[in-house]
Amino acid sequence: MKRKNYFTLLLLAACTVLLFSFIPQQTKTESQNNKTGKDPLPSWNEGKAKKSIIDFVTKTTKEGSVDFVPVADRIACFDNDGTLWTEAPLPFQLFFVIDRIKALAPQHPEWKDKQPFKGVLEGDMKTALAGGNQALVEMLMATHAGMTTDEFDKTVKDWMATATHPKTGRHYNEMVFQPMLELLNYMRANGYKTFIVSGGGIDFMRVWAEQAYGVPPYQVVGSSTKVKYDTTGAQPVLIKLADVNFNDDKLGKPVGIHEHIGKRPVFTAGNSDGDWAMMQYTSTGSGPRFGMFVHHTDSLREYYYGEGPGLAQLKKGLEDAAKYHWLIVDMKTDWKKIYPFNK
Amino acid sequence: MKRKNYFTLLLLAACTVLLFSFIPQQTKTESQNNKTGKDPLPSWNEGKAKKSIIDFVTKTTKEGSVDFVPVADRIACFDNDGTLWTEAPLPFQLFFVIDRIKALAPQHPEWKDKQPFKGVLEGDMKTALAGGNQALVEMLMATHAGMTTDEFDKTVKDWMATATHPKTGRHYNEMVFQPMLELLNYMRANGYKTFIVSGGGIDFMRVWAEQAYGVPPYQVVGSSTKVKYDTTGAQPVLIKLADVNFNDDKLGKPVGIHEHIGKRPVFTAGNSDGDWAMMQYTSTGSGPRFGMFVHHTDSLREYYYGEGPGLAQLKKGLEDAAKYHWLIVDMKTDWKKIYPFNK
Numbered sequence: 052m053k054r055k056n057y058f059t060l061l062l063l064a065a066c067t068v069l070l071f072s073f074i075p076q077q078t079k080t081e082s083q084n085n086k087t088g089k090d091p092l093p094s095w096n097e098g099k100a101k102k103s104i105i106d107f108v109t110k111t112t113k114e115g116s117v118d119f120v121p122v123a124d125r126i127a128c129f130d131n132d133g134t135l136w137t138e139a140p141l142p143f144q145l146f147f148v149i150d151r152i153k154a155l156a157p158q159h160p161e162w163k164d165k166q167p168f169k170g171v172l173e174g175d176m177k178t179a180l181a182g183g184n185q186a187l188v189e190m191l192m193a194t195h196a197g198m199t200t201d202e203f204d205k206t207v208k209d210w211m212a213t214a215t216h217p218k219t220g221r222h223y224n225e226m227v228f229q230p231m232l233e234l235l236n237y238m239r240a241n242g243y244k245t246f247i248v249s250g251g252g253i254d255f256m257r258v259w260a261e262q263a264y265g266v267p268p269y270q271v272v273g274s275s276t277k278v279k280y281d282t283t284g285a286q287p288v289l290i291k292l293a294d295v296n297f298n299d300d301k302l303g304k305p306v307g308i309h310e311h312i313g314k315r316p317v318f319t320a321g322n323s324d325g326d327w328a329m330m331q332y333t334s335t336g337s338g339p340r341f342g343m344f345v346h347h348t349d350s351l352r353e354y355y356y357g358e359g360p361g362l363a364q365l366k367k368g369l370e371d372a373a374k375y376h377w378l379i380v381d382m383k384t385d386w387k388k389i390y391p392f393n394k
Numbered sequence: 395m396k397r398k399n400y401f402t403l404l405l406l407a408a409c410t411v412l413l414f415s416f417i418p419q420q421t422k423t424e425s426q427n428n429k430t431g432k433d434p435l436p437s438w439n440e441g442k443a444k445k446s447i448i449d450f451v452t453k454t455t456k457e458g459s460v461d462f463v464p465v466a467d468r469i470a471c472f473d474n475d476g477t478l479w480t481e482a483p484l485p486f487q488l489f490f491v492i493d494r495i496k497a498l499a500p501q502h503p504e505w506k507d508k509q510p511f512k513g514v515l516e517g518d519m520k521t522a523l524a525g526g527n528q529a530l531v532e533m534l535m536a537t538h539a540g541m542t543t544d545e546f547d548k549t550v551k552d553w554m555a556t557a558t559h560p561k562t563g564r565h566y567n568e569m570v571f572q573p574m575l576e577l578l579n580y581m582r583a584n585g586y587k588t589f590i591v592s593g594g595g596i597d598f599m600r601v602w603a604e605q606a607y608g609v610p611p612y613q614v615v616g617s618s619t620k621v622k623y624d625t626t627g628a629q630p631v632l633i634k635l636a637d638v639n640f641n642d643d644k645l646g647k648p649v650g651i652h653e654h655i656g657k658r659p660v661f662t663a664g665n666s667d668g669d670w671a672m673m674q675y676t677s678t679g680s681g682p683r684f685g686m687f688v689h690h691t692d693s694l695r696e697y698y699y700g701e702g703p704g705l706a707q708l709k710k711g712l713e714d715a716a717k718y719h720w721l722i723v724d725m726k727t728d729w730k731k732i733y734p735f736n737k
Contacts, residue, residue: 123610200652244612257656267466268656269587269613280648280671287678289652305623309543309632311654313600313611328623335630
């Protein structure tokens with residue numbers, strides 16, 4: 052059971068750092084935004100998507116509105132891969148796994164003849180991944196366990212500072228979506244607490260999410276390995292064990308939200324059917340609720356995918372959009388700009 | 395293994411609501427507190443305990459101080475039972491269990507002849523608890539699982555509004571410690587995020603912790619049952635399963651902190667050896683750290699316990715206090731007032 056679900060953990064991984072400019076300096080009230088007359092979502096084209104987001108935030112934060120939501124209940128959840136940053140051609144956490152296997156190979160001469168490591172080392176990902184979930188779990192555990200949490204954090208940090216995306220040549224943490232950064236800031240400026248709820252690794256994301264998105268570690272929900280507090284050495288440490296603790300994907304997302312947040316979200320954003328359950332959980336709550344899917348329709352500026360089968364499919368989400376009043380954001384037409392580094 | 399540890403879950407339970415006056419309305423900066431000259435801890439007697447707390451908060455929040463801690467790292471963790479509210483003569487969550495068994499008994503005629511339920515129904519707790527961990531787990535699962543999370547929340551809420559403490563006659567949520575409420579507010583006013591890290595049930599605490607302590611559900615860490623997202627009914631629900639998910643006690647506390655918070659605390663308060671590991675985890679971090687144990691030395695105004703063996707023992711904590719520079723708060727001499735309702 053555990054291993055079966057772990058496929059999605061990896062393939063819906065997680066990642067992005069150092070967008071210093073987007074660390075929220077302070078929160079502004081909705082009225083302040085209105086007063087200044089400043090567009091809170093400048094990278095969103097005018098249209099239904101932008102309008103419906105602003106209308107929702109406005110009505111849920113206006114005192115006296117029938118749809119007013121108290122600040123304590125303003126919970127907004129965001130998937131990460133494909134929602135806050137790019138997840139193609141592979142989820143970025145998988146690039147981390149590949150790079151780590153290469154870096155660790157000298158310490159594991161046996162990997163030369165053993166799949167899935169052999170395939171990774173020879174650049175033959177097809178063969179490496181042919182082993183399915185079992186192979187993926189092996190790769191994950193070889194790179195995400197057997198070290199202290201501090202050691203893992205440093206490894207992720209160093210990787211993020213050096214590794215680059217095969218298509219853009221940019222650091223992965225530069226490939227966050229400018230319109231979503233604006234949305235995160237806009238929600239926070241209106242009293243919403245913003246959480247990441249991702250199938251990606253919680254320890255992987257926390258290293259860079261605070262700088263990239265302004266989301267602190269305690270507002271990141273994700274998949275995890277078990278951790279053990281070890282007091283046998285000179286200094287007590289937390290050791291990451293080669294044992295899956297939680298798979299924060301699909302039906303696991305409402306569970307992860309319950310465990311970590313303990314309140315039903317009012318606003319949720321995702322991009323694939325892996326987010327369907329948390330969107331349904333959000334939208335079936337009483338009172339005003341908002342769900343949105345980012346639809347990857349822009350093959351030129353980003354990637355075109357989602358409708359077909361395979362990774363990050365968005366089928367059930369599109370089918371149920373009318374039923375649950377979900378907004379489908381068309382990346383190509385709704386977003387003026389994709390990445391912060393775009394002109 | 396799971397069951398073994400569950401004994402402590404119950405016996406170090408968790409609880410308190412409706413102290414409307416203590417919901418933090420806004421945060422104040424440390425300098426504001428200084429400027430107004432207002433005593434941030436009026437229910438603490440002048441002395442080493444009060445001084446060392448204020449000194450620590452002052453030095454970690456003063457720009458330019460060598461001990462300055464950035465706001466993002468100001469994590470403060472508080473045990474609940476015996477630290478933020480009374481836990482005698484039994485942890486309050488155990489009173490909840492007893493009351494629920496009585497309330498549910500008509501639906502379970504078999505309980506009349508079956509321990510531990512028979513003992514509870516006959517007021518013979520000694521026999522009921524003679525079954526050890528196994529008996530406790532049975533009682534917990536009979537009262538904390540097999541319903542939706544919303545149903546459980548309502549049950550706790552209703553119980554908290556009606557049940558009263560055998561000695562004081564007060565509602566349990568009135569029996570929070572006034573000095574600790576002031577400390578929570580003081581920490582928050584100085585940019586610290588306050589978290590509860592308790593062996594008690596996370597779902598049990600979240601129902602009332604926001605009103606009692608100003609600590610929102612997503613800043614509560616505790617023990618939990620597994621939860622399942624169920625979409626088979628007309629409305630999707632989260633069901634609490636009769637399966638232990640996490641035991642947030644002893645060596646589990648640093649693990650719970652890592653899973654939920656993802657940062658090492660700077661400040662931690664506890665009252666028993668169940669908190670020793672999280673205190674050690676806190677105090678072995680680099681830079682300024684603060685650990686404190688509330689020592690229950692006041693048999694008149696509260697209860698006298700801790701040094702002897704048994705529930706909530708504080709032995710290792712006292713032994714290691716000098717080594718880790720932990721503050722031992724003497725309830726009798728350091729606290730001017732115990733409960734908000736005291737004159």
